[in-house]
Amino acid sequence: MDEPALDFETAPAASDRDDALQLSLESWEGPLDLLLTLARSQKVDLKQISILALVEQYLSFIAEARELKLEVAADYLVMAAWLAYLKSALLLPKDPLEDPSPDELALRLQLRLQRLAAMREAAARLLARDRVGRDVFLRAKPEGLRDVKLRRWDASLYDLLSAYGQVKLRSEPVVHLVSRRPVITLDAALHHLQRMIGIKLDWAELADFLPPDYHGPLRRSAIASSFVAALELARQGRVDLKQAGAFEPLYLKAATMGRPAA
């Protein structure tokens, strides 16, 4: 793998550790970042790196920082403690029962460093690509593609005519109501009833007095006006009325003069 393009000039070499420490701990992004930089200073492929040597480097780095009374963040100290444990485990005779073994821990650390290094290198190569606005350029003011909605109004001839019908109705309602309603007026009913009373001599139902060809609203109207007409004629003493009870058929016949209604 290529050497990463990122600069590691802040990496402390053995000779100028003090200078490096001036920059240190502020410039690292955490213990792993510091470890990777120290590993780079071994100038070998991360696969061949000596974890033991790396641990030494880290521990002495932290120790010097503390000697200089630099503030060392907690996570660096946690890493230092862990590495100190790893170091002693690696140096002691191997205990086959220990799980995980120090070798496994060292391998994990190595794998993590490799992955971080790989991504660091990838980031550098990504940023070095021909980037829009720096290396390649787009049209500054493209015309742009636009979608324009065309409003299209929709209406049928029926919509138009029924709308006009409603306008007409609104403006001339009275005329229509009078001319169109089929009614039998009270006068007409009186006239008709008087004529019919003369013909029918016996009791007859009110409905029988209506012309047979009246249907629907006209018949309703005729019944209503004939009823009122019958009451009027009874008031005048010209007909007799009888009804067996409420809502029973109403019978009427010409009044017998001088005798009260039954």
Place this chain on the structure above:
Amino acid sequence: MNPIDDRERAIEAMLFASDEPLDPRQVVARLGDDGSIGEVRAFIQAIAARHAGSGIELVERGGHWHFQTPADLAHLLRRERDDPRKLSRAAAEVLAIVAYHEPVSRAEIEAIRGVQTSKGTLDVLMEAEWIAPAGRREVPGRPLIYKTTDAFLQHFGLGSRKDLPGIDDLRAAGLLDPVDLAFDEAMGELDLVKDGEEA
């Protein structure tokens, strides 16, 4: 294809990426070498010729050059889509009144409808190109009067305004039935049913 001269390429890229049209003088300045304006002009002509007849053209506007898309392809850049909408009841009424009474002013429309008519309603009908102003009524205030258009006849399938049904036709079609008469008829039908049951 012959390789394009490096300076021609550079000028082409400049004209493409520039946020404003460039004149040959500006191009020379940006090239930053000692090329002459005459040379740059020749390169610009070559670039314009190379793009002639394509979907990109290099055009001159007052001595400044810029790329644009050809005018005959403008319809692709500004795509129009239909957005059908139902005409409102109020607009249908106004349209009908104009059709039956034209030419007619807004005040006359309002007198017939018995309600105020918003300006927007007339605008919608004019946008639909179904009505159009037809001059002014020579009365005080000289109000604008409106009439229907050929597009109106076309849309509603009418040969002429004479094809609009008359009042009697509308009545026969039931479009002028008052609401209460319709009610009476409905009641009459109910009575008949009752009579039938009793019989």
Place this chain on the structure above:
Amino acid sequence: MNPIDDRERAIEAMLFASDEPLDPRQVVARLGDDGSIGEVRAFIQAIAARHAGSGIELVERGGHWHFQTPADLAHLLRRERDDPRKLSRAAAEVLAIVAYHEPVSRAEIEAIRGVQTSKGTLDVLMEAEWIAPAGRREVPGRPLIYKTTDAFLQHFGLGSRKDLPGIDDLRAAGLLDPVDLAFDEAMGELDLVKDGEEA
């Protein structure tokens, strides 16, 4: 020069006028006829070939095409005002991790970097529209996962994620695998070696 096909011209104008890269599907939709995506693709290839070596080139980025200037002319076109987003080292690393591992959760990013990712880092990348949330990982806690966008490919001049520098090598070396997986594999190899020794 042969006259250019009318549809080729139209497609060229569209790509040139558009303020964002277009894919063949969008082009077909805008052409508004029954041209197939395959035909449009062929026309786009022809247009790209026609412009090759000029000062304008047509490039593909994540299936979308746009015109841009060639990189070798950058020195003539770069202006002082041109200042593409300067990325912090942390943001660049996070971007690379998302691009090479996508989709990836914040916890996974942090596992690689060994540090917490400040909220601002992901925000900067999302604001640049280089990364975007891509749903949630169906594990306990259902963490949000992130992926890169077409705008990312466009900005970094990548035809697709396959063009990410060195991605094949990284994958082959197992460096895109999580540590746990790499660890198991490494231990497996060790075991094999040991077995071999014992045999």
